[in-house]
Amino acid sequence: MTKQTTKSLTLTSSFEQVSRVESFVDELQEWIGFDQDMYGNILLALNEAVTNAIVHGNNEDEQKNVFITAVHEVPKLKVSIQDEGKGFDPSSLPDPLEDENLLKEGGRGVYLMEQFADEVTYSEGGTRITIEFLIDEQQ
Incomplete structure (x- = not known):
């Protein structure tokens, strides 16, 4: 018997859908069986990515979807989040740690994802983000 290596979820672009994450x-x-610390890291990063996909990518257009695919390739968990928006250039984002950005209400999602994941990459013109986590198999 082959162990399943992929799980997926499709969300409509309604902010209420974030709760399904x-x-x-x-x-x-x-x-996979990861610990609570890893659980928190994954939950935070995916919540940020899905929120960005719904709000910024798809502009909360409920006719558009957000596709989440998780692939377990020992020792990594790779989760891709893709929206149906126009994409963006992640290098154009302002640094949330600069003085002029510290008190702004938004703009920290990508920074948080990068802090809580082991790797974050963008593709498909900025409509797909892949977040990787190294999972300790000894747990």
Whole structure:
């Protein structure tokens, strides 16, 4: 019997759909068996990525979807989040740690993803983000 290596979830672009991310991370934890610290890192990063995809990528257009695909390639968990928007250039984002940006309400999502994941990459013209986590198999 072959162990399943992929899980996926499709969301409509309604902000209320972000709440489904936690159940998806619960499913990933049951599937792979990572600890609570890793759970928190994954949940935070995916919440930020999905929120960005819904709000900024798809402009909360409920006719557009957000596609989440998790692939377990020991020792990594790779999660891709793709929206149906126009994309963006991640290098154009302002540094959230600069003095003029510290008190701004938004602009920290990408920074947080990069802090809590082991690797973050962008593709498909900025409509797809892939977030990688190294999972300790000894847990």
